[in-house]
Amino acid sequence: MELQFTTLNKITLTEQVMQQLASKIISGELKPGEKLPPERDLAEMLQVSRSRVREALRALSLIGLVSIRPGGGTYVGNHIDQMPEETVIWLFRQQVNNYSDIYEARRLIEVAVYESCFMHRTDAIVQNIRKYVTAIARAYEDNVSPEEFNQCLEEEDIYVGKNCGNAVFYKLMQTIVLLRRESATRICESAHNRKTSVEKRRNVALAFEGGDFKQFHRAINNFFDQSVKDFTFEK
Numbered sequence: 001m002e003l004q005f006t007t008l009n010k011i012t013l014t015e016q017v018m019q020q021l022a023s024k025i026i027s028g029e030l031k032p033g034e035k036l037p038p039e040r041d042l043a044e045m046l047q048v049s050r051s052r053v054r055e056a057l058r059a060l061s062l063i064g065l066v067s068i069r070p071g072g073g074t075y076v077g078n079h080i081d082q083m084p085e086e087t088v089i090w091l092f093r094q095q096v097n098n099y100s101d102i103y104e105a106r107r108l109i110e111v112a113v114y115e116s117c118f119m120h121r122t123d124a125i126v127q128n129i130r131k132y133v134t135a136i137a138r139a140y141e142d143n144v145s146p147e148e149f150n151q152c153l154e155e156e157d158i159y160v161g162k163n164c165g166n167a168v169f170y171k172l173m174q175t176i177v178l179l180r181r182e183s184a185t186r187i188c189e190s191a192h193n194r195k196t197s198v199e200k201r202r203n204v205a206l207a208f209e210g211g212d213f214k215q216f217h218r219a220i221n222n223f224f225d226q227s228v229k230d231f232t233f234e235k
Contacts, residue, residue, distance in 0.1 A: 013048050017056035020046065025065050025076055032078040036066065102180050107224045109176050113161050113169045114220050118208055120165035126209050132156035135203045137198050146188035153184065153197065 024030045036042065039057070044049045045059030057074055060066045067075045117125065136152045144152075154177050187193045200223045207219035 013052045014055045014059070017046055017048060017052055018040075018059055021056060021060060022065055025060075030076045032076055034076045036074045038073070038074065044183045047104050069150045082191050097102050102176075102183060106176055107171045109169075111224065112155065112163050113166075113173045114156075114215075115162040116166050116169055116203070116210075117160045117215065118213060120163065121208065121211075122152060125163050128159060129156065129208055132159060133198075133201050136201060140194050140198050143191075146185050149194055149197075150181065153188075153201075156201070160188070 017175060018223060021030075021036075030036070034056075037045070038080040039050045039053045042053045046053065055110055057066055057068060061068050061074075064077050067077050069075065123163070132152070136149075136156065139149050140154045157177055164170060164173075188197075204216075204219045208217040
């Protein structure tokens, strides 16, 4: 039997430039906030054209590894900081209105992130999660707008992602928060849904504080098991 393979594409010079710069940023050799050398100097160092360097920097800026300031140069970003919102929406532009797909992604990602945060919890994290849930309950009592209420939910989830001990999980949480924003805001138009969110998040927080992983696992999964049944869109 004669095996056949598809010809592999050779890695481009632009991709090589991206890899080298990204590795220096992720390793810490290039520090957050540090200004990169001018494109001309980078091109000379890497022995490539300035256009290759420019393409690589633009690509790196899309994922938040660098920040390009027109007329001010290029600076290293914090590689665990939030990805630019427009980048996330562009990457998933065909999926942002598919509630079913987003919900399934939420269940997979958010459960993993919360459980990872549970495994890395400290007294400070426990206290801060309690504060976030209290703020969400207060927002419900004050009858804030759907946008403001959803922002409270997002702030807790971003905090959990940032403190879950896994930089990739943090990126995924940021992504899912942006993708769910439109549908989540619509859900928050219902007072019933806002009340349900408060109750469910309070249960998760109590289980988180209790320190029993099995109990916490049940609580976070129950959050999603009941969501489709409980959450409704106002007509």
